[in-house]
Amino acid sequence: MRVGIIGAGQLARMMLEDASALGIAATVLADAPDDGAAQTCADVIIGAAADEAGVRMLASRCDVLTLDHELVDLALLSRLESEGVVVHPPTEALRFAVDKAEMRRHLGAAGLPMPNHAILEPGEASDLAALGTQLGWPLVIKAARGGYDGKGVFVVEDPEAAAATIDDLHRAGITALVEEAVAIDHELAALVARRADGQIVAWPVVETAQVGGVCREVVIPGVLSPEVAAHAEQIAREVAELVGVVGVMAVELFATHDGLVINELAMRPHNSGHWTQDGSVTSQFENHLRAVLGLPLGATEVTAAAVASINVFGGDDAVDLDEALHRALAEPRAHVHLYGKTPRPGRKLGHVTVVGDNGAEVRAAAWTAAVALGTPVPAEMEVEIR
């Protein structure tokens, strides 16, 4: 069995680690030879995710295509599907992760909980003052396509700013999704894996501690009530079934005073699930591979009382990552995962997971290693460093 991965970032790199263990061969389609997974894959095709020749070469070598990121060419993948190429997740599902406006329409029609919103296609005018009155100021404007990690999300305070932002998107041919600014108590991620035959497994729902739209940490056990967690899992299972995803899917949700609403979908292993590599019976990367290859899904229980997974970012100071790794591994229980990237301020370089008996302890240990690797501690967070 050979799996082909469109894109060669850290998610592909971590898939490759589990593919190796399962005896599964893999090929990546990489933008550049120094992409994280291109550094570690035995079979690399250099090409953009939307490059037809590259994607066709990948398909010709592999039994199934899957992806490292959603910045793909849906029309191209759909054509390949019609020619018999297996793409998992299938484009009929993937479009709801690629396009937030399509996701809002489809999930909304199914009665799934969502923020109040309006969808403005390029060329479509709107009375923004009225829309702001209806949804409440400030408004959140999102690019329907192309955003990630807080990019492509804009908070605007008045009709003029809203109009300018929407105009920018429309001029670039991008649909604008205009949403109410939800009063968020917690940001949650519900992670599931689904096979083509409908089998679904779910990992425990986690809270993601976000700063500036970027996930900084996941700690288990979190503060979520069992009821909220169960509801979030139920929503994720419903979405998985509704859209027919094959592979891992993360449903990002907001917990509000009025209950849960869906923020967005990712149809691939997700940052909120990196803890599963060291803290769950089966990692999200392994179950993604299993799902897209039609293999039985593995157990998803947490293997310990407490797990903390902290993202590693480049700071303002130059860091020699080899020396930093030396310091980080002085934390003897730290599972350090680095993505093969050159440090730059704000760049996500890796993550550190610690598994143990006590949430505060594993969090302090993981943060200690993450800081040793150069991660700045956000001013918004209280962090204990040992």
Add this chain to the structure above:
Amino acid sequence: MRVGIIGAGQLARMMLEDASALGIAATVLADAPDDGAAQTCADVIIGAAADEAGVRMLASRCDVLTLDHELVDLALLSRLESEGVVVHPPTEALRFAVDKAEMRRHLGAAGLPMPNHAILEPGEASDLAALGTQLGWPLVIKAARGGYDGKGVFVVEDPEAAAATIDDLHRAGITALVEEAVAIDHELAALVARRADGQIVAWPVVETAQVGGVCREVVIPGVLSPEVAAHAEQIAREVAELVGVVGVMAVELFATHDGLVINELAMRPHNSGHWTQDGSVTSQFENHLRAVLGLPLGATEVTAAAVASINVFGGDDAVDLDEALHRALAEPRAHVHLYGKTPRPGRKLGHVTVVGDNGAEVRAAAWTAAVALGTPVPAEMEVEIR
């Protein structure tokens, strides 16, 4: 940091998985492009372990050289060391894993416990009847170099058979190690990792269930008394210090009525330690990499009450490994590790580890998956299949 691995079998393949996670680059020197690790490594040099040009090319690309197996050219590695190449384990240690006669002499001189034995160099005659009377019949004759997994070990009943076996070895230029046939209660493996600066960590000592000189399973908790386990660990630490190993070392021991004796040494990750991938805070592969790169060593505790690791072998019937994987993964807690090998009768193809609360349960689950992968159950073992 780039590590160079001489040999590209399953041990190298599993090292690569952990190297990827740590952000460490790797190059393998592979006999053939379809070697286990050559299938998964982004940088492969094709060449034999004793091929000077290949080893020199590997050294020129890497910060440190380590190995997948001990069938290396010690003289070549020693020359490279004198030229400044870092080889870990260093040849001064490695020779005791490469050559059992040297190991017996050196460890015996240090007073470490060993079976009674005699060393017969090529050309050296001996009164085998007298030696047999002294050590007791049958005798165990071992090739000092080149054996593994029961190969190169011969049990002989009388002076004529002993002479014939020794002549065969001597004609091949191989030293014969003649040993008493120890009455073995248990076969043990004590696994440690040591850095060049002397830091040593030890995993829990395990019993290895062997059939025909080949390890079939490791189950934790085993039947070893805490005293025997502590003594075995102490011996392994003494040996590590004595020989100056850098990297992982396994000391295989026999537990007898009269106490422990050392069987042999392996200076690399060892089959008896495959359970550490899924059942210990830090795997033997990761700590091997950390040790040879001078990084701090990770914690070695068991992460659960019970761990079972069962080797997967090819059986007499042809098996489609893809289909077999499908059946094996129906065991939802099974961690299946396959080495990228084509099944052949008796060939070691992988291993299955299950971690849980109860030794009998994890053993049954792991055996069930191993049998689904085609592993024959040895007649000598009692195995529960679910």
